[in-house]
Amino acid sequence: MFDLVSELSQKSQALRPAQRAYLAELLLDSIHISADQTIEDAWAEELKRRVDKVDRGVAKLVSAEDAFAEVRRAIL
Template sequence: MAEITREVSEVLEKALALSTQDRGLVIDRLIASLDEGPAEEGVEEAWADEIKRRVDEIRSGKVKMIPGEEVRRRLAARLLDGRK
């Protein structure tokens, strides 16, 4: 791991003094800044095609939507089973 410079240390100290909500905002902005490079050719179009395909599957009844609470319940049950 790279050595932390004084400047980075100062930024971290100030960031850690922020409220939880403000730290979350800082994290979101920092992560977003990592993705600001040039997009690979065709990625946007590929995601648009994938979204359209999934919407079509839902509308046609080919796939069934699961409520978020049900997904959370199933995941919690799987996690608990894995700990046994």
């Protein structure tokens, strides 16, 4: 694996700066996509859990007005 990374690094040095920047952007985007998907999956599971609690009638529901009032009290 290290050999491949080393080879790619050496070959990338032959690219023009704009091409290297574009390659770097593509590589970074590929990392963010995986992380973003993990986050999206976690939020989807959380949403399912919360909807299930509402459907079963065990969630404590608060009006938006009360929620905003509580936030205002907390920050003042």
